[in-house]
Amino acid sequence: MPEMADWLSxxxxxxxxxxxxxxxxxxxxxxxxxxxxxxxYTIPEASAALLVATVPQNVFGVYSLxxxxxxxxxxxxxxxxxxxxxxxxxxxxxxxxxxxxxxxRQFVGVVVxxxxxxxxxxxxxPRTRLSPVWAWxxxxxxxxxxxxxxxxxxxxxFWVTAHDWSARRIRGFLFAMYLISLVPALVMxxxxxxxxxxxxxxxxxxxxxxxxxxxxxxxxxxxxxxxRRLRRIxxxxxxxxxxxxxxxxxxxx
Numbered sequence: 001m002p003e004m005a006d007w008l009s010x011x012x013x014x015x016x017x018x019x020x021x022x023x024x025x026x027x028x029x030x031x032x033x034x035x036x037x038x039x040x041y042t043i044p045e046a047s048a049a050l051l052v053a054t055v056p057q058n059v060f061g062v063y064s065l066x067x068x069x070x071x072x073x074x075x076x077x078x079x080x081x082x083x084x085x086x087x088x089x090x091x092x093x094x095x096x097x098x099x100x101x102x103x104x105r106q107f108v109g110v111v112v113x114x115x116x117x118x119x120x121x122x123x124x125x126p127r128t129r130l131s132p133v134w135a136w137x138x139x140x141x142x143x144x145x146x147x148x149x150x151x152x153x154x155x156x157x158f159w160v161t162a163h164d165w166s167a168r169r170i171r172g173f174l175f176a177m178y179l180i181s182l183v184p185a186l187v188m189x190x191x192x193x194x195x196x197x198x199x200x201x202x203x204x205x206x207x208x209x210x211x212x213x214x215x216x217x218x219x220x221x222x223x224x225x226x227x228r229r230l231r232r233i234x235x236x237x238x239x240x241x242x243x244x245x246x247x248x249x250x251x252x253x
Contacts, residue, residue: 009039010200011207014053015214021057022218028054029151030112037105041200043092047150048189048197051182052204053211058182061175069172078180080139081152085185088147089192108149109243115154116239126164134159146185153178 017032029050036046062069095104138159146152156177160170189197204211 006199007203007206010036010041010049010203011210013039014049014204014207015210017050018053018057018211019214019218019221022215029153030115033150034105034108034112036200037101037108042096042101042196043104043108043149044089044189044193044197045200047146048186049200049204050150051186051189052201053207054178055182056208056212057215058175058179061171062179065168065172065175068166068168069176071176073173074176074180077135077139077156077177080136081143081146081156081177081181082184084140084143085147085152085181086188086192088144088149089188090147091144092148093192111145111149111151113239113243115151118158119154122158122161124158124162126162128164130159130162134162143181146181147188152181 013032013035016035017028020031021028032050032053033043033046036049037043041049095107099107138155142152142155144152145155153174156174160173163170165173186201
C-alpha cells in the first residue's frame with residue numbers, strides 16, 4: 001500500500017500543476033511530468049497520475065461550457081489523437097528498455113524546452129478555417145506525445161489558437177478533447193504497463209480534494225496577478241525545468 005509520504009509528495013506536485021493550469025491556462029503536464037520523474041516515478045506512472053488528476057477539471061469544464069462545444073467537431077480529432085496514443089506508448093517502452101532514467105529525464109527536458117520555446121515563438125493570425133492538413137498533423141502529434149511523455153496538450157492548443165474562435169469555444173473544445181481521451185488512455189497505460197501505474201493513479205484519486213482546492217486557488221491567483229504576467233512566470237519556470245532536465249546527467253551525485 002502507498003505510504004502517507006508518497007501521497008503527500010505526489011499530491012503536492014499534482015496540485016502545483018493543476019494550480020498553474022488553472023491560473024495560466026496551460027502547463028500542467030509540462031510541470032508535473034518532469035517533477036515526478038525527479039521524485040523517482042517513471043513516465044507511465046506520471047502520465048497515469050496526471051490523467052486522473054485532471055478528471056474533475058475536465059468534467060467541470062465540459063459541463064460549464066457545454067453550450068459552446070460542437071460535439072460533432074470532436075469525432076475525427078479524437079480518433080486521430082487516440083489512434084496515435086499507443087504508437088507513443090510503444091516508443092516509450094523501447095526508450096525505457098534502452099536508456100537509464102537519467103537519460104529519460106534528459107529527453108523529457110528536451111521536450112519541455114522545445115514545447116516552451118514553441119509556445120513563446122508561436123503567434124498565429126487567427127483564421128476562420130484552416131487546411132485539414134494542420135488537423136491531421138496536430139491531433140496525431142498530440143496523441144503520440146501523450147503516449148510518449150504524457151504531454152499531449154500543446155499540439156492541440158497550437159491548433160485551436162490558430163482559429164478565430166471565442167475563448168469559451170477554445171476552452172470547451174480542449175476540455176472535451178481531454179475528457180473523451182481520459183478513459184481510453186488510462187486503459188491503454190494499464191494494458192501496456194500493468195500494475196505499476198495503479199498506485200500513482202490511486203494516489204492521484206485520493207488527492208482530488210486537494211486538487212479542487214488548487215484549482216480554486218489557481219483561478220483566484222490568476223485573476224489577481226493577471227494572466228499575462230503569470231504566463232511569463234510560468235514560461236520562465238518551464239525553461240528552467242527544461243534546462244535542469246537537459247543537464248541531469250551532470251547533476252548526479
